[in-house]
Amino acid sequence: xxxxxxxxxxxxxxxxxxxxxxxxxxxxxxxxxxxxxxxxxxxxxxxxxxxxxxxxxxxxxxxxxxxxxxxxxxxxxxxxxxxxxxxxxxxxxxxxxxxxxxxxxxxxxxxxxxxxxxxxxxxxxxxxxxxxxxxxxxxxxxxxxxxxxxxxxxxxxxxxxxxxxxxxxxxxxxxxxxxxxxxxxxxxxxxxxxxxxxxxxxxxxxxxxxxxxxxxxxxxxxxxxxxxxxxxxxxxxxxxxxxxxxxxxxxxxxxxxxxxxxxxxxxxxxxxxxxxxxxxxxxxxxxxxxxxxxxxxxxxxxxxxxxxxxxxxxxxxxxxxxxxxxxxxxxxxxxxxxxxxxxxxxxxxxx
Amino acid sequence: xxxxxxxxxxxxxxxxxxxxxxxxxxxxxxxxxxxxxxxxxxxxxxxxxxxxxxxxxxxxxxxxxxxxxxxxxxxxxxxxxxxxxxxxxxxxxxxxxxxxxxxxxxxxxxxxxxxxxxxxxxxxxxxxxxxxxxxxxxxxxxxxxxxxxxxxxxxxxxxxxxxxxxxxxxxxxxxxxxxxxxxxxxxxxxxxxxxxxxxxxxxxxxxxxxxxxxxxxxxxxxxxxxxxxxxxxxxxxxxxxxxxxxxxxxxxxxxxxxxxxxxxxxxxxxxxxxxxxxxxxxxxxxxxxxxxxxxxxxxxxxxxxxxxxxxxxxxxxxxxxxxxxxxxxxxxxxxxxxxxxxxxxxxxxxx
Numbered sequence: 001x002x003x004x005x006x007x008x009x010x011x012x013x014x015x016x017x018x019x020x021x022x023x024x025x026x027x028x029x030x031x032x033x034x035x036x037x038x039x040x041x042x043x044x045x046x047x048x049x050x051x052x053x054x055x056x057x058x059x060x061x062x063x064x065x066x067x068x069x070x071x072x073x074x075x076x077x078x079x080x081x082x083x084x085x086x087x088x089x090x091x092x093x094x095x096x097x098x099x100x101x102x103x104x105x106x107x108x109x110x111x112x113x114x115x116x117x118x119x120x121x122x123x124x125x126x127x128x129x130x131x132x133x134x135x136x137x138x139x140x141x142x143x144x145x146x147x148x149x150x151x152x153x154x155x156x157x158x159x160x161x162x163x164x165x166x167x168x169x170x171x172x173x174x175x176x177x178x179x180x181x182x183x184x185x186x187x188x189x190x191x192x193x194x195x196x197x198x199x200x201x202x203x204x205x206x207x208x209x210x211x212x213x214x215x216x217x218x219x220x221x222x223x224x225x226x227x228x229x230x231x232x233x234x235x236x237x238x239x240x241x242x243x244x245x246x247x248x249x250x251x252x253x254x255x256x257x258x259x260x261x262x263x264x265x266x267x268x269x270x271x272x273x274x275x276x277x278x279x280x281x282x283x284x285x286x287x288x289x290x291x292x293x294x295x296x297x298x299x300x301x302x303x304x305x306x307x308x309x310x311x312x313x314x315x316x317x318x319x320x321x322x323x324x325x326x327x328x329x330x331x332x333x334x335x336x337x338x339x340x341x342x343x344x345x346x347x348x349x350x351x
Numbered sequence: 352x353x354x355x356x357x358x359x360x361x362x363x364x365x366x367x368x369x370x371x372x373x374x375x376x377x378x379x380x381x382x383x384x385x386x387x388x389x390x391x392x393x394x395x396x397x398x399x400x401x402x403x404x405x406x407x408x409x410x411x412x413x414x415x416x417x418x419x420x421x422x423x424x425x426x427x428x429x430x431x432x433x434x435x436x437x438x439x440x441x442x443x444x445x446x447x448x449x450x451x452x453x454x455x456x457x458x459x460x461x462x463x464x465x466x467x468x469x470x471x472x473x474x475x476x477x478x479x480x481x482x483x484x485x486x487x488x489x490x491x492x493x494x495x496x497x498x499x500x501x502x503x504x505x506x507x508x509x510x511x512x513x514x515x516x517x518x519x520x521x522x523x524x525x526x527x528x529x530x531x532x533x534x535x536x537x538x539x540x541x542x543x544x545x546x547x548x549x550x551x552x553x554x555x556x557x558x559x560x561x562x563x564x565x566x567x568x569x570x571x572x573x574x575x576x577x578x579x580x581x582x583x584x585x586x587x588x589x590x591x592x593x594x595x596x597x598x599x600x601x602x603x604x605x606x607x608x609x610x611x612x613x614x615x616x617x618x619x620x621x622x623x624x625x626x627x628x629x630x631x632x633x634x635x636x637x638x639x640x641x642x643x644x645x646x647x648x649x650x651x652x653x654x655x656x657x658x659x660x661x662x663x664x665x666x667x668x669x670x671x672x673x674x675x676x677x678x679x680x681x682x683x684x685x686x687x688x689x690x691x692x693x694x695x696x697x698x699x700x701x702x
Binding site for chain 1: 615
């Protein structure tokens with residue numbers, strides 16, 4: 001068992017600092033990964049600050065992990081030392097339930113093991129994430145990263161990416177479909193990029209006209225201002241799909257009104273109560289509201305392969321681990337285009 | 352043009368009384384129907400009392416119409432004098448849009464012509480419904496009624512029936528599926544009967560234990576009391592489909608919690624804002640909330656044929672037109688098992 005350097009929270013204060021954490025031995029099907037980059041997700045902050053219920057401290061966040069294979073267990077077949085690999089939001093699941101067998105480990109009926117804060121089946125205690133020198137993960141939960149991409153910019157694909165990719169694929173979005181992406185943040189910017197790369201007619205739906213130029217640069221064909229009633233009326237009943245990435249409670253009725261008959265708006269951000277969802281708005285044209293949670297391992301690999309082929313990566317702002325507290329404050333203010341990624345070399349300099 | 356006797360509202364008072372209304376001439380593709388029975392739907396009351404926005408008076412309600420063909424236009428091919436026929440919520444639509452071409456006239460993109468209160472394309476003014484001696488309807492919107500069924504008990508199938516049948520078919524409910532029907536009224540009792548006849552495991556979900564015996568008699572296999580937290584927990588994540596017939600705003604979160612991953616709760620009653628729909632409840636297992644509006648003409652005929660084969664009819668309480676005001680008051684109090692049907696012979700005695 002190694003002890004490794006990590007950055008994390010020891011209590012529910014907002015400051016992260018240096019920790020020493022245990023890593024288990026490399027077992028038969030394990031891959032030990034030298035972490036090169038780790039994306040910063042708002043979930044990291046919610047968890048470390050106990051905003052999603054009381055956290056188990058110390059919290060070492062980070063579930064957008066890119067690294068190189070350092071060591072492999074004897075039974076590992078998919079990876080060899082030196083491979084460029086990734087780890088997302090999960091490091092294990094029961095692998096036996098219907099959802100796991102369908103490759104939808106995020107919906108594991110016995111509860112997936114999340115990359116941080118879940119029960120650690122090996123060491124006891126709980127799992128520690130990617131704000132760390134290294135991580136040991138069963139190969140079944142390790143992804144192959146296309147070598148042609150800028151690895152730092154791939155990190156956010158492992159949460160922000162898969163969270164938007166999975167619903168686009170599950171709802172079978174096709175070339176030519178009119179797809180609306182609501183909200184332009186870490187998730188929204190990936191939604192635009194994917195829908196654009198899939199050949200859709202992409203409409204960025206936002207409250208702020210100031211986001212128009214950025215959205216077009218990311219691949220949006222049109223901007224729809226949700227504050228403009230005339231424009232919203234013009235687009236009524238016209239969308240094949242809406243990817244709603246707004247991370248907080250909001251009035252979804254104006255968006256539902258944009259859907260064609262039988263089409264779906266999928267929530268990927270707002271995991272809280274939504275006020276006054278109008279039943280009549282759904283009944284009128286047999287519309288749907290659904291939710292979607294990250295994505296399974298096979299579809300994450302599929303997404304990464306697609307990104308390799310289509311040269312899709314995140315727009316990122318690189319930081320050092322020494323800047324993490326400032327970065328978190330900026331995430332909370334939505335002041336980042338569109339994801340912070342920690343260059344983990346900086347952790348090696350901490351003592 | 353005929354003038355016929357009808358019962359209706361001349362203003363937004365709650366009293367219905369005798370009216371004389373115009374009926375157009377029988378055109379080439381028209382069928383003139385002698386009305387034998389007309390079901391009483393809560394929509395009749397909402398409309399006549401201007402509870403769904405200002406009504407166009409006089410209102411002659413009634414969209415669960417059973418009758419005999421009195422006369423046919425020269426181009427009519429589907430019906431002959433004496434046939435037992437039905438008319439539901441619609442008497443016309445544009446017939447050219449995508450929805451109409453798919454047999455989903457209720458979602459007509461140019462607006463279906465409803466049986467009452469819609470613009471009358473022939474006479475100007477607006478359409479008058481089935482609380483009347485006769486009605487003239489284009490044969491495309493006239494249904495064939497199986498002769499083996501009790502015709503009075505078929506009337507409610509034309510709204511309450513199709514409203515519950517359509518989602519069960521659209522969401523492809525199969526023999527053996529675990530189907531929950533929420534709410535036991537006009538719609539709910541048909542939902543139970545259909546799901547039972549389709550071979551589903553039917554669970555009646557209700558707040559009142561007093562409904563258990565009735566629900567079982569209608570075909571429910573189990574009763575789930577939504578007021579019993581232990582029972583609700585036991586059934587969590589276990590339903591293949593939920594048909595939510597509750598006609599008013601309510602907290603849907605406890606029901607969403609009952610759905611399996613990827614499954615849908617369909618609203619057919621609550622066409623108003625629902626408080627605090629929890630986004631996380633949808634995200635957690637990719638669940639769906641949808642709405643559904645009555646049903647199209649082809650699927651209404653399919654339902655009637657199914658009812659003929661499986662001997663499915665509504666449970667009704669027969670009334671005369673002279674009792675309509677009292678019946679309406681009882682509908683408002685949900686004091687009917689499960690649908691009033693007017694024996695329209697009684698209208699002939701009014702002068």
